[in-house]
Structure formats: structure tokens, C-alpha cells
Amino acid sequence: MTRVRDATDTETAAGGRGGVEFRTDPASYQHWKLSLDGDVAMLAMDVAEEGGLVPGYELKLNSYDLGVDIELYDAVQRLRFEHPEVRAVVLTSAKDKVFSAGANIRMLAAAAHEQKVNFCKFTNETRNGIEDATAHSSQAYLAALNGTASGGGYELALACEHIMLIDDRSSAVSLPELPLLGVLPGTGGLTRLVDKRHVRHDVADYVCTRPEGVTGKKAVSWRLVDETVPRAQWAQAVADRAEQLAARSNRPADGTGIRLTPLAKKRGDDEIRYSAVSARLDRDSGAAEITICGPDRDAPADVAALHVEGADFWTLRMTRELDDLILDLRTNEPELGTWLLATTGDASRVLGYDQFLLANSGDWLANEVTHYLKRTLKRLDVTSRSLIALIEPGSCFAGSLLELALAADRSYQLSGEVPGADSDAGPTVITVAGMNLGPLPMGNGLTRLQTRFFGDTDGLAAAAATAGQPLEAAEAAELGLVTFAPDDIDWADEVRIAVEERASFSPDALTGMEANFRFAGPETMETKIFGRLTAWQNWIFNRPNASGPAGALRRFGTGQRAEFDRKRV
């Protein structure tokens, strides 16, 4: 169930310490109806008005809060893993005459700033995930807007491959945030209008100032939707279009889904523990120490064995756990500003799993696992926490797990021998491998290695040329693959100072700096959404014109007009 665990800990919609639970399953959905019919799935939004994540607002007109979106995220994930036979997904509403009114305004108005921002980030990731399913799993999403789609409701449609709008003279698409709430559409709407749907910027400007939105043929001619269909033909037209999209899919005909079994998770106040992932929460130092355990056995012998293992397959199990941990810490532990990333285990086994996935990338499940790892690493990239990788003896920063260190804002690799340590452990090494050279791109379209060596072709080539070779600290530092290589004498002090220093800095300035440094090079729609659009939205959310006592977001629905400081900034 998508419920907060401890209501006393959680006062507002986006949750507080230890509050929001991201694990759910279709049997527990309160807000969505998932139905399957051959190669077409129907995901119908049917938000329970009284089913808000926390008390204080009613989710009328298919408006949503984080709880609704957690279920949507779960459904999108399960369709990829559990239903390989699905080739098109119809996203629609189970309510009459309304698709979705977007994010619930009373929830937003009451939420603390960091909760608003975290909520928008997760909804953005889910919408990017819908596009990723369309692009990489050949599960195309069709938005069947059987009623008005406003704000976040229309933004959800914008993440779909094709948008149909019912033509009944009243159903419209709209982005009314600016005129009604004094904020921006928060989940990629502006960027997708101009960069994805190629709506002219002046038309987009006009659309975003019309709270009533756009209906019918005008919505088509302005590229806001792809087609409109009269009510009488609606059901048939949606079915036809879904079949057409399904027919384009290269999804295998004979795939049998695996079950995403419930995640084993133990959460205490100072520890979160899964099977392959754990975190120690050090509230005094403001840090979470995250450890990823490598595989405890070798990779399967063949894809048949992979399909038998299913959710137990190490890479998938570890990725699911890491994904849940990231979401939990982000939402429930905003004061843990530094994440220390460690690994433990056998690097050669990690590389074995990587190699297995690369060698079997034609298998739909292997493909899903790799793309899921990609998305989870992207989640790390846009996480507003300082990421510090600690590479110590017994670690396994190789291939896919080396990505953790490459994603980090800085990394420390222990140099030389450790007196008294188990001599079997040998020196601390990292290993570049195939997973670092393409399959796991960042949101900017480059690999983390390409981003790291942006503009330094020789550096990139030198790093890539080491593929498969274990690199000790001095060599890794020389190659630019790690930031620092302290020896045993300096290690503890250097790491301690780094963590203490991080905790002493302005959390806001750190967030801004990290968001700027992590994405060198080209920008994409995705980086624009998380960089440009999110940064502006954060600023606007934080301004009295939106969130002050007389701000538009706070006054919405009160009958009182907002009062603005008219100075342009």
C-alpha cells in the first residue's frame, strides 16, 4: 500500500522522516486501474478523493499527490518486467469528462519547499520513464484524453508518444499554472512543448496564459495534441490507434514476464537494509553511508537461467533496492546531505554479470535490466545530495558499479598496502569495463566517462584503453578516474574532513554547484528539465509571489486575488 508508515512523523504530502513508502503493487493500487488485453494495456487514472498520502486535501478531479505518482511509477515498471507481451499502453481516465486536473493544489500550497521540489523531481523521473519505455522497450504510451487534461495532467500526456483528445466542445488541454497559481508547469511541460512537440514559442506562450486551455481542432493545429475524435467514435478510435502503435513495436512475441517480487527491506531509524544494498544513517555527521554488495555467486550460464532467476538476478535485485533507497533517502531524509558510496564484494563477479548482460542484450529481460540500471543511475545524477565514493580494500568498483564512483562529485581510492589487512585482499583497485563505455548514458546523452573527460579526447581514450585492467589508486588518479588517492595514513582524516566540510557548507549552494558540474557538455530535453526548468521552478516556488501569505499558490481557491511584488527579476 502506498501509505505513510508513521503518520505522526509526516505532516505534509511529500512526507517527512521515515515517512513515505515507495514499494507498492497493483493489488494495492488505490488510484489506478491496470487492465491487460493481449498486446495492449490500459492504465486508467481513477484517483480516490480521500486517498491522499496525508490528511488535509481531497484528490478531486483526478488530481494527484506523490502517492498517486508512486503507483504510476510502479505500474510503468511492472509493465516492462512483468508484461513483455504489452506493446502499447493506453493512458486514460476512468472518470467521466476529466482526464486529470494535475497536481493537487492544496497539497502543493501546504507542502514545504523541499517537499514540493522533491515531488516534482520524482514525477519528472516517472514521466521520463514513460518516454524511456516507449524508446527502449517498444512499449509505446498513448494518451487517450477522454476529458480535460490540465497542468500536470496535460504534462503526463506530453510524455506519451501520441495524444488523442476527445472532441466534445468542452474537453481541453491546458497549462494554467502561470495565470492561476503564479508558478510554472513543474513536470517538463514547457520544455516538451517547444523541444519535443515543436510548438512555436509564441504559441506556447499564449497557450500558457490561457487558463481555459485549448480544445478541438485548434489544439491539433497548434500541435498540442495529435488528433481529436468525437465521443461516438472515441472507444473504437483509441483501440485502433493502440493497435497501430502495438503493430510498430519490436517487442518479442513470445516473452514471458517475470514477477517483481516484494522487496525485502528493513528500516530502522539509523539503518536501511535490503539484500544487496544497505545504508547507515549518521545524523550527527549528516551523512548516509550506502554500501552495495556485489554478487554472491557467478552470473547465470544462459538467458534461460536469467529468466528463472527473475527478480533474484543480482543486477536487477541490486538495482531495485538502490532505486528504493534513493527514493527513500531523498524524500524522507532531507537533512542527510552527503551520501557516501561504498561497494563490497568480488569485482570479477560484477564484471561477469555485466558481461552476461552485454552478451545477451538481445534478450528482452537482459535489455530491461540494463535500462533499469541506467535509469537508476540517472536518478542518482539528479539527486540533490553530495555524492562521495569511498573506494577501499574489498570493494568492487568495476564496470556497472564503477558508475557509482563516476557519478560521484568526488571519489577517494585508498592507495598502497594496508598494514595488518588481510593479505588476500590485495591493493584497492577499480576496473573500467564495457558497461562504462556506452550502455548506461547520463541524461545528457553521454556516458559518465565521456562527461568526465568532456573536451579531453586523449584522457577519454586513455581511460577506455584500460578496460578490463584492475587499476590501483595511483594509476586511477593519474588517469583521472578517481579524485584522490590517499594512503592508509591519511585516509581517515581526509574522508572525515571532506564529510565535515560538506556538512558545514550551505546546502543550497551545494545543490546548485553539483547540478551545474555534473552535466558538462551537451544538453538534452532531460537535462533541460532537470537543470533549466527545475531551477527556475525552484526559484519561483521559493518566492513570496507564489508561496508567501498573499502569493498566488497560497491564495488559489480562496476567492482572494494574489498580491504581487511587480518588480521583474
Place this chain on the structure above:
Amino acid sequence: MTRVRDATDTETAAGGRGGVEFRTDPASYQHWKLSLDGDVAMLAMDVAEEGGLVPGYELKLNSYDLGVDIELYDAVQRLRFEHPEVRAVVLTSAKDKVFSAGANIRMLAAAAHEQKVNFCKFTNETRNGIEDATAHSSQAYLAALNGTASGGGYELALACEHIMLIDDRSSAVSLPELPLLGVLPGTGGLTRLVDKRHVRHDVADYVCTRPEGVTGKKAVSWRLVDETVPRAQWAQAVADRAEQLAARSNRPADGTGIRLTPLAKKRGDDEIRYSAVSARLDRDSGAAEITICGPDRDAPADVAALHVEGADFWTLRMTRELDDLILDLRTNEPELGTWLLATTGDASRVLGYDQFLLANSGDWLANEVTHYLKRTLKRLDVTSRSLIALIEPGSCFAGSLLELALAADRSYQLSGEVPGADSDAGPTVITVAGMNLGPLPMGNGLTRLQTRFFGDTDGLAAAAATAGQPLEAAEAAELGLVTFAPDDIDWADEVRIAVEERASFSPDALTGMEANFRFAGPETMETKIFGRLTAWQNWIFNRPNASGPAGALRRFGTGQRAEFDRKRV
């Protein structure tokens, strides 16, 4: 003189209503020493401590405020127009052991939010202008850091082609904003480190957390500077390097500069008037009505005549006036949130001037004029005001002036005949021409037409194919070149409603929306600086952790530590 006109109107450094004057000239500089020696110019920073734009702070250690930067902007402009013989510019300090301490912190801490943001925008534009001079006028800038360059001081160096740092064991480069002030380097530093100088992101992270900065060989190995030179060899090494840069220049050997004569400007409380540009300030509606007058005579017959005309040449005169007007309105009139852009005059003459510049683009002065127009239009693109173009009878939105309408958030072109109007005027037309097809790119590297039709190749081709043909409103709207084409009956109401509506919206949400819509398509270092970096900085400036009573920016220098809300957002 770079002084505020009316001290009673202006309480803080970035100026208030009618306060800050951008016109200056070398004879009036208080803070810079410009010296010329053949093909090398020396621009030495020598900030007058007591010369702050407004009272309340001392500009110690070559720290700067808007007044210092206004002089720098003037110098960079004059070097391009008045000194074509200059092929390299040495940017250095006239003070001993310090290059520049960056933006003055007491000034920043006391400035209102919109003043901080506006100040950063102008300094960013000036630094982009330095890069533009290096790229397009072959006037390469050499940063000769004869002492420590901190914060904005180092960011100024980052805008230069080559950075030399004196090696005296104490002179460092640093970006101490995050650890000392809880804000970001505000003038492109983060972006230039990773995207221009290709500093690895983890190294950049580390550098930005070291308030003491980086000296000597380490600064070179981390790519923060290009070379270090011991004090004994300094003067000779700088001279040698300047000569090498000058030798690479393709600047003409025989150019004779023109004089940028003082701009004629009359400023009243509700009107600003130049020779070819004027603005009516309507404080009731919150709008500035800007009118650009086309040429009152034909373009010169040849380049010799252009050089005789000099600053009187219409395009240059108009551009200088528009540039000053943009800066004046931005800084001094933050409550005029909508700019209405009109033109009046003979479109064929505008096209004649355009054609003259295009035909003579090999002439250094013609080249300068076009690039200056390009930069001024870019200034418009990043202006946080709603831009509405009004295309009426007697207007001359053709070629270069059509760019104003293309830069606008929306445009209205009057359709059909106007009863009773002068029949000679004919219908209202716009004209696409050569200046719209390449020479005036936006910050994203695309022309405004390419940006407008981003992803719509056919639309772009159709618009470009009309080059030279006057387009009436219906046709222009059909082609997507204007937003609306109301007729005479609807015109006044539609325009009035648009202006009223704009004034009723949240100014912050408008700023965010416009910043997102104006830059479809690719991103560049420039758009990253104005979009991603600026948006984050604005957010951070606005947060209590920086600007609250216990924030880092406010507490700097008081001996008290900042108090942070540690929640990550």
C-alpha cells in the same frame, strides 16, 4: 561619468528608478586604466575604493560593483570600434599582489534580490562580450593575473583566451563563493570550468570548496590557468604572450578606428529619447513602449562612406541607443514588466542598410556593426521582461528589425486596411531577409528563425523562401512568422488585453516561462550560463541560507558563522 544621476532615487549598488547611467568614456573611468601600445592594449583594473556606485561599501582589493563593470563594458566596446589596430588585450591589475577580489560582498549583501540578479546578468554579458571580441574581432584577451584572482575576479579571467598566473607562492585563483558566502560563482565560472576549460567535474568540485584557491603548478595541471611565470620573468612573459596572440589575429593592419561619440539621450520620468530609439514609460499599465525609427536616408554608397559616417551610420547609432535603453530599463525600471516593441520608417531603407552590411562583411567596421547588433539582440533575448511586438501601418519590421519581432514572446500584426488611414501607407507588412538567415544568431547558436521553427524543417524553409517579399498579416500568420493578425476592429482591444493580462500575472512565473520558451533546441555555454546557472543562482540568492539575517552572504565579514537550514532541496 559612471555615476548615479540622482542619489535620492538610488539606495543600493545596482541602482533604482532612473538611477544608473551606463554611458561613459575612457576620460571618465575611475576604475580602469586603458593604455595602447601598437597592436596590444593593456586594460588594467585599478578600482577606486571610494568610487562605489552608491555609498555604503568600499571597493577594496579591486573588488567591483556595477559601476566598475560599466566601465569595463565600455572599454571592451571601444577597443573594437575605436582601435581596430589592437589585436590582443592584456587584462591585468594595476595594484600590487592582487588581480581582483571579485564582486564586492558588502554591496551584494545589501542589494535587493532583483539588483543582485540584474548585476550578475550585466557582468555575464560583458564577459560573453570579451569572448565575442576574441572570436569575432580577433581581439584576443589575455588574463595576466599578477596577483590573486578570487571569485568574480577569476571568472573574469575565465572569459579570456589565455590565463597567466604569477608564480610567487601566494597568488592563487579561487572560487570561494560556496564556502565563504553560501552562493555560487555568479558570472559563468562553474560552466566555464567544465565546459570551456574542460576541468574534470570532481576537480572543479574540490576547487570550489577551497576558499584559499589554487596556486602555481597545481593550477596549471588542473587546467585552471594556462601557465605560471615567476615574478622576475613576468613582464617579459606577458609581453611575449600578448605578441604571440596578436600575431595570430586576422585583424586588418590598416584599419582606422571610428569614434563612439557621446549618445544623445533625454531621460524624463515617463520618456527616454535618443535619435533613432525612444521609449514611453507607462507606469500605470506597467509597460514601456519602445519605438525604433528606421533610417532617414539611404545606406552609404560604399565602405569609405561608412567609415566617414562612423557612429552616425544608422545601424550602429540605432544599436547603441537600443543597447543603452535595454540596460537603462532593465536596471532602473524593474516594475515595467512588459516591453512593447514598435518600429516606424521605410522598410526598404532598413533592408538597404542590411544589404550594405552583408555585402561589406569583409570590412572590419561593417563586421563590428553586425556583431554589435547581434550582441544587443542577445541582450534582449535574456531580458526578464515580456516582449510584445506591435506591427502596425508605417512600421518597418524587415530584416534586422524583424529580429525584434522574432525575439518577442508574441507579436501582433495588423491585418487588412485601416479605414481613414493614409492610403499611401498600404497594408502592414513584414519582410524576411538576409539578416534573418544567419548573421544574427541567438545564444543557442541558432538564428531566431531556426529557433522559432525548431523541429519544423518545412516551416523554416517556407519562411526563408519568402526572403525579400513583403508579407501581409494573414500570410505572415499562416507562415508562423507572427502570432496574431487582428484587424482594425479588434486591434486595440487585443493589444490592451494582452498588456493588462501580462501585468496581472506573477512577474516571477513570467520570467521563468519566458526563459524556458525563448531557447528551444540546442544549448551552448552561453545558454547554460543564462539558463541553468543563473536560475540556480537566483534560487540560492533568494534562500534564507544566503540572504536571510543569519545567511552566509549577510554574515560574511561579521565574524559570526552563518546558520543553515540543513534540509537538502
